[in-house]
Amino acid sequence: MHSEIDVVKRISIKDVALKAGVSIASVSYVLNNKIDSRIGKDTIEKVKKAAEELNYRPNNVAKSLKTQRTHIIGLIVADIANPYFSQIARIIEDEANKIGYTLLIGSSDENAEKFESLINMFCDRQADGLIIAPVENTKACLQKLQKQKMPFVLIDRHFPEIEADTIQINNYDISYKVTEHLINNSYKNIHLVAYKTHLEHLLQRTQGFKDALKKQTSEKNNILNINKDDIDQDINSGFEDLFKNSKIKPDAVFFTSNKLAVSGLKKLMKLGLNIPQDVAIVAFDxxxxxxxxxxxxxxxxxxxxxxGTTAVEILHNKITNQLAPLQHIVLNAELHIDQSSQPKIN
Amino acid sequence: MHSEIDVVKRISIKDVALKAGVSIASVSYVLNNKIDSRIGKDTIEKVKKAAEELNYRPNNVAKSLKTQRTHIIGLIVADIANPYFSQIARIIEDEANKIGYTLLIGSSDENAEKFESLINMFCDRQADGLIIAPVENTKACLQKLQKQKMPFVLIDRHFPEIEADTIQINNYDISYKVTEHLINNSYKNIHLVAYKTHLEHLLQRTQGFKDALKKQTSEKNNILNINKDDIDQDINSGFEDLFKNSKIKPDAVFFTSNKLAVSGLKKLMKLGLNIPQDVAIVAFDxxxxxxxxxxxxxxxxxxxxxxGTTAVEILHNKITNQLAPLQHIVLNAELHIDQSSQPKIN
DNA sequence: AAGTTTTGCTTAAACGTTTAACTTAATTAT
DNA sequence: ATAATTAAGTTAAACGTTTAAGCAAAACTT
Incomplete structure (x- = not known):
């Protein structure tokens, strides 16, 4: 019955050096296999054996302090519980791991203050770079980041005034295409459900819709702008108006986000409407x-x-080469056509 | 036209000390407001002003190295894209932030190897503690963690053989209750859709079902065990058998997870079955x-x-007091009853 | 055989903090 | 007036690494 030592000291490079009977420098060289520094075969063996036996694991905090690299990438999404972002997060995590980075995820809840505190957190933790889906009113914050030379790339959203690497989709075009698709399928009273926002990518979706619709004569107010903080409520009242109180009812609805679509579809179910007989639907995401x-x-x-993959790629580039030229990637979203928007029959 | 210095040196405590005209120790004392060490009012002012003007931000890497605390909590979930886990992650993140911790999330994909490498990553990064939803075949890994005195708490799942803090739900009871509910509503041929697994919490769900069913006479094989890697496929063939080829068809199905439920419901739609007229449904999550x-x-x-909140609470406890007694929290899941399982009418 | 190069390894400084221990000056006690 | 106490600050070591520079011995040159 012997008393145990309660505090387990973590094994450090020092312990390995001691056990192997060499200097800590040698251990470091071996374990990072810096073959350029000339280490003898038997020393290499001794060190590896000692490290193995002691179950040595390097302390990344110390390593980072010295090398000024944390190998941490920060990701700021608007809402990690939204499948759009959680899927992207998953992909980015995998991709980051592949090249030796750890992903730190933060969720801003579309809130500029929370966003800024996340940015600060990432800076304080010395992240090597950031992948950011910015929220409204965060231009100043991003500019501060640029001054500090923190590498970052914007995804999903961007600010035209900010010169940064960006990855976006063809928001305008795809939205135009969707609207055209509905027009071609003979829908006459197409409505858009969008967010009340200043975010550029969403404005583009709206604009694509508007421009496509100019082909038609109808020139009413056929856009329902939803407050992001009251989605269900706004959609409820908006759809009540449109489908119960209005004289000429929409025969097609295009939702510009998954959350809007889910909320809208719930309401349409409650209203007892049939898709696409009563109203055609196109959703986003x-x-x-x-x-x-x-x-x-x-x-x-x-x-x-x-x-996800290009975000990581571009960021990695930026991290390793500060003066890499700016890139503005536009990726194409694709229109998946199914029954909910099939040609109108009447 | 003057040339800019390209490399922005981050402001350190040293710069603040220089600007304020005091020692770095004083700066540290002020900025961490260690009032016990006696610092004069004017020094405090000077330091705060200098820090403010220089826009000083502490380097957490250095801080962590010295204090041996990273204020990082690691979270390992099975799949961050599963809403069950992404919701929990969100809650845990909020809760962790509240008490000054940063959350690092990893997704194991139910893969023991990826799980282990995540554990290693967290250890290497010196996380202060871990919140873990373990996957199959990771007992040894958890035991290693215990040897290293890394504080952790298990959520969702646990191993009976491992003495650790756990947070689970009343899997057996709720499953029993669900089954009872279906029996009470006159369903006679109730089937369970579960995972082919050794995970205790899932076995408990199955056992609760079995035991509740003993009340009934029927003693056939009414459990469909699904391989987690082929959910859609297994459910497809399983349901084909049950609903097309079998003589006596199920009149109720209980799914033991959200993924099983979603996959199953899709198949039932394809089979053209009406809920609950043709078959009643209870889902999980x-x-x-x-x-x-x-x-x-x-x-x-x-x-x-x-x-989420109790996980953070217990872990925080464990971190600050290594010898806090083990806790096994069981939280009650609740049965939300709706139309899909309404009393059978015939 | 003397000089040069190569090989193998070690020494020590540095990264940016925290904090125990120390110093010095001012205040209080005797 | 001197000693003891307190107040306000500084010095320096340490955390666990990396890595430039140094050094001695061995291996080559000539």
Whole structure:
């Protein structure tokens, strides 16, 4: 019955050096296999054996302090519980791991203050670079980042005034295409459900819709702008108006995000409307939820994998070469057509 | 036209000390407001002003190296893209931030090797503690963690053989209750869709079902065990058998996870079955997808918020007091009853 | 055989903090 | 007036690494 030592000292490079009977420098050289520094074969063996036996694991905190590299990439998404972002996060995590980086994820909840505190957190933790889906009113914050020479790349969203690496989709074009698709399928009273926002990428979606619609004569207010903080409520009242109180009812609805689509579809179900007989639907983004909807949905599919991988690629580039030229990648979303927007029959 | 210095040196405590005209120790004392060490009012002012003007931000890497605390909590989930885990992650992140911790999230994909490498990553990064939803065949890995005195708490899942802090739900009871509910509503041929697994919490769900069913006479094989890597495929063939080829068809199905439920519901839609007329449904977990299903679903709702907050609480406890007694928290899931399991009418 | 190069390894400084121990000056006690 | 105490600050070591520079011995040159 012997008393145990309670505090387990973590094995450091020092312990390995001691056990192997060499200097700590040698251990470091061997374990990082810096073959340029000339270490003898038997020393290499001794060190490896000692490290193995002691179950040595390097202390990344110390390593980072010395090398000024944490090998941490920060990711700021608007909402990690939104499948769009959680899918991207997953892809980015994999991709980052592949090249030896750890991903630190933060969720801003579309809140500029939380966003800024996340940025600060990442800076304080000395992240090597950031992948950011910025929220409204964060231009100043991004500019501060640039002054500090923190490498970052914007995904999903961007600010035209800010000169930064960006990865976006063809928001305007795909939105134009969706609207055209509905027009071609003989829908006459097409409505858009969008966010009340200043975010450029969403404005582009709206603009694409508007421009495509100019082809038609109808020139009413056929855009429903939703407050992101009251989605269900705004959609409820908006759809009540449109489908119960209005004289000429929409025969097609295009939702510009998955959250809007899910909320809208719920309401349409409650209103007892049939898709696409009563109203055609096109949704944005892909989410598991669509699969349980009675009518297979037409939706815009974003190239999530490509967004994630190029984000990591460009950021990595930026990290290793500060003066890499700016890149503005535009990836094409694709229109997946299904029953919910099939040609109108009447 | 003057040439700019390209490399922005980050402001360190040293710069602040220089600017304020005091020693770096004083700066440290002021900025961490260690009032016990006596610093004069004017010095405090000078330091704060200098730090402010220089826009000083502490280097957490250096701080961690010295204090041996990273204020990082690691979270390992099975799949961050699964809403069950992404919701929990969100809650845990908030909760961790509240008490000054940063959350580092890893997704193991139910893969023991990836799990182990995540554990190693967290250890190497000197996380202060871990919140873990372990996967199969990781007992040894957890035991290693214990030897290293890394504080951790298990959520969702646990191993009976491992003495650790755990947070689980009343898997057996809730499953028993679900089954009882279906029996009470006159369903006679109730089937369970579960995973082919050794994970204790899932076995408990199955056992609860079995035991509740003993009340009934029927003693056939009414459990469909699904391989987690071929969910859609296994459910497809399983349901084909049950609903097309078998003589006496199920009149109720209980799914033991959200992924099984979503996959199963998709198949039932394809088979053209009506819920609950043709077959009653109870699902597990809550997910947005359920809301778009034609019939409002009866499901088991896990107390996600409570799981997250208690996980952080217990872990924090463990971190600050290594010898805090072990805790085994069992939280109650609740049965949300809706149309999909309404009393059978015939 | 003397000089040069190569090989193999060690020494020591540095990264940016924290904090115990120390110093010095001012204040209080005797 | 001197000793003891307190207040306000500084010095320096340490955390666990990396890596430039140094050094001695061995191996080559000539």
């Amino acid at each position: 892909e989410t598991e939820a669509y699969e349980l909807f009675a009518t297979p949905l037409t939706f815009v599919r974003q190239p999530l994998a490509a967004i | 809550e997910t947005e997808a359920y809301e778009l299903f034609a019939t409002p679903l009866t499901f088991v709702r896990q107390p996600l918020a409570a799981i």
